[in-house]
Amino acid sequence: MPPASSWSPVEADLKTILKEYPDPLRALAEARVPAFILRRAYAPAHCQGLIRRFIERGLMRDPQDTSGKDTRNRIDIGTSLGNLGGNQEHFLQHAEGTHQLFAHLFDGFDNPVQTLYTALQALALSQEVKVAREPDGRRYGPAIFRIHYTGHTYRPHIDHVVLREERFNYAVSRFAHQFAGVLCFQNASAQGESTQAILHQCLWTPQIQPHIAAQTFPQYAAENHLAQCRVELEPGDLYFFNTRCIHEVPPVQGGLPRIVLASFIGYGPEHREVFVWS
Ligand SMILES: O=C(O)CCC(=O)C(=O)O
Numbered sequence: 001m002p003p004a005s006s007w008s009p010v011e012a013d014l015k016t017i018l019k020e021y022p023d024p025l026r027a028l029a030e031a032r033v034p035a036f037i038l039r040r041a042y043a044p045a046h047c048q049g050l051i052r053r054f055i056e057r058g059l060m061r062d063p064q065d066t067s068g069k070d071t072r073n074r075i076d077i078g079t080s081l082g083n084l085g086g087n088q089e090h091f092l093q094h095a096e097g098t099h100q101l102f103a104h105l106f107d108g109f110d111n112p113v114q115t116l117y118t119a120l121q122a123l124a125l126s127q128e129v130k131v132a133r134e135p136d137g138r139r140y141g142p143a144i145f146r147i148h149y150t151g152h153t154y155r156p157h158i159d160h161v162v163l164r165e166e167r168f169n170y171a172v173s174r175f176a177h178q179f180a181g182v183l184c185f186q187n188a189s190a191q192g193e194s195t196q197a198i199l200h201q202c203l204w205t206p207q208i209q210p211h212i213a214a215q216t217f218p219q220y221a222a223e224n225h226l227a228q229c230r231v232e233l234e235p236g237d238l239y240f241f242n243t244r245c246i247h248e249v250p251p252v253q254g255g256l257p258r259i260v261l262a263s264f265i266g267y268g269p270e271h272r273e274v275f276v277w278s
């Protein structure tokens with residue numbers, strides 16, 4: 001593996017990553033690397049099989065459905081702290097429902113949530129990777145499928161329970177660092193190239209926030225010659241990145257939705273555990 005001479009994702013198998021980066025999560029926390037990419041972590045055929053199942057079970061809209069009755073451009077299968085965290089009771093009940101749903105949703109296929117957790121455990125060394133939970137033991141959702149239809153975009157943003165969401169009443173608020181693990185299930189179709197995430201070499205600070213709020217981050221990034229990288233994924237590829245780095249996903253084009261399995265990760269070198277949720 002060549003040394004990362006510029007700020008580009010590190011893609012290799014776990015053994016090689018660990019050789020070059022003996023403490024991978026610390027490297028992510030320091031944004032020394034934008035991302036770790038594990039190619040073919042999950043079988044592409046299983047991605048397709050599960051997407052068919054989601055459509056059959058009505059968990060997502062069939063992209064062929066042009067009736068126009070359902071106009072959502074993002075559909076989630078799972079529990080989102082970002083969207084539901086305002087009501088902790090409701091959030092935790094919803095998460096319990098997700099655990100029940102996921103208990104059999106993958107029957108007959110490899111379990112993609114397990115794939116994500118197993119890979120993360122390898123990167124986390126002796127820290128224990130587990131589903132985030134409150135002190136009374138109630139668990140958060142373990143991961144979430146996000147189905148993004150035509151036009152959906154994530155403008156430049158960060159994800160952080162404290163720095164962005166300003167939540168202080170959750171067990172995950174104690175982690176200084178937040179990462180995401182994203183497993184590509186399906187790329188959006190587009191003539192030429194498909195929609196892919198872009199990471200900027202810019203850790204969020206309060207000074208950056210006005211540029212996020214005013215949607216002028218692209219100009220700020222250009223003026224300051226900030227490095228960026230595109231994370232080119234194929235179905236089955238898994239990547240981990242620091243969600244305090246400004247990141248974005250350009251608009252989905254074409255009729256095929258972009259589908260990912262995503263989770264957030266709470267990390268601090270001083271903690272015995274690494275918490276995972278969605
Ligand atoms: O879908 C992706 O690749 C990244 C989405 C995102 O912004 C996130 O997971 O925080």
Ligand SMILES: [Fe+2]
Pocket residue numbers: 154157158159243247
């Ligand atoms: Fe994000």
